[in-house]
Amino acid sequence: MSAAARRQQEARQALVKARVAVHYFRVAPLRQQVEEGLRLASETQRAGEAALRERDVRRMGLAFSLVFIVITIAGLWLLLRARERGGLGTTGPSEPQG
Numbered sequence: 001m002s003a004a005a006r007r008q009q010e011a012r013q014a015l016v017k018a019r020v021a022v023h024y025f026r027v028a029p030l031r032q033q034v035e036e037g038l039r040l041a042s043e044t045q046r047a048g049e050a051a052l053r054e055r056d057v058r059r060m061g062l063a064f065s066l067v068f069i070v071i072t073i074a075g076l077w078l079l080l081r082a083r084e085r086g087g088l089g090t091t092g093p094s095e096p097q098g
Helices: 003-022 027-084
Strands: none
Touching: 003 027
């Protein structure tokens, strides 16, 4: 389980504790549980946003590498076509002179 998922579970537990603290009819225990839950929720949200930024960076890296791979494949394909046509100074089997 990731740290963010663990924090999210802790935030859920804090919510349950806050609901229970409502029945004490005292503000201090309720405030403590609510503040703890809000802190955990904030941490979880920041972790989620960081994960989304990391995903975007990885996607951009994948897109750039894919573009370069396609360019390389296209260049090799064009080179092979040119060689098949006899261009680009290809050397075929040498014929015996004589």
